[in-house]
Amino acid sequence: MTKIAIVYHSGYGHTKKQAEAVSEGVKHGDATPELIAIDAEGNLTEAQWAELDAADGIIFGSPTYMGNASWQFKKFADTSSKKWFTGAWKDKVAGGFTNSASLNGDKHSTIAYFMTFAMQHSMIWVGTGMMPANTKAATRNDINSLGGFSGALSSSPSDSSPEEAPTSGDLETAKQFGKRVAETARRFKK
Numbered sequence: 001m002t003k004i005a006i007v008y009h010s011g012y013g014h015t016k017k018q019a020e021a022v023s024e025g026v027k028h029g030d031a032t033p034e035l036i037a038i039d040a041e042g043n044l045t046e047a048q049w050a051e052l053d054a055a056d057g058i059i060f061g062s063p064t065y066m067g068n069a070s071w072q073f074k075k076f077a078d079t080s081s082k083k084w085f086t087g088a089w090k091d092k093v094a095g096g097f098t099n100s101a102s103l104n105g106d107k108h109s110t111i112a113y114f115m116t117f118a119m120q121h122s123m124i125w126v127g128t129g130m131m132p133a134n135t136k137a138a139t140r141n142d143i144n145s146l147g148g149f150s151g152a153l154s155s156s157p158s159d160s161s162p163e164e165a166p167t168s169g170d171l172e173t174a175k176q177f178g179k180r181v182a183e184t185a186r187r188f189k190k
């Protein structure tokens, strides 16, 4: 069975909802998801690091804070340099998602960082492969209404609870993205 790890940080629960939707999509892509939460100190357990090594693909997730991934995600990324030394994640499929308050909010900086991070690990980046919902008739409940090609995007208004946001459209976007990464990983699996 193809295994996809979803390693993410979420300070207040909105990105966690997005991560859970990605995980649901991975199942629809006929793969086994493993949700791995980076803790408030930016740490993973040894068992969680081992899960990442065992996965066929890794999807990175973080809220966008001050125009980039959270410091907890960056601490995880810097700690992963131990994996970089041995090429432990080389040729694994990779993808990324982010959530922030503003519709734009510089989310692409976070996704661009994830892409660079994946390339540092010699991984194989997978984008959304989704057309944007950007016509006059489009609504925020449509799939890919934020128009992400490089990674899955979601927006949670700054005064919303994780029960209220991201929108159903953003969560469906995350789900379809998870499915696509899983299906791609299956094709690359040796």
Ligand SMILES: Cc1cc2nc3c(=O)[nH]c(=O)nc-3n(C[C@H](O)[C@H](O)[C@H](O)COP(=O)(O)O)c2cc1C
Pocket: 009, 010, 011, 012, 013, 014, 015, 016, 063, 064, 065, 066, 067, 068, 099, 100, 101, 102, 103, 104, 105, 106, 156, 157, 158
């Ligand atoms: C320290 C901090 C910085 C933030 N910076 C941004 C930002 O650059 N762009 C944006 O749109 N929202 C920004 N926000 C809003 C968060 O991205 C938003 O509340 C998001 O839903 C939080 O996700 P979480 O619940 O998973 O932590 C920021 C929030 C915090 C706490």
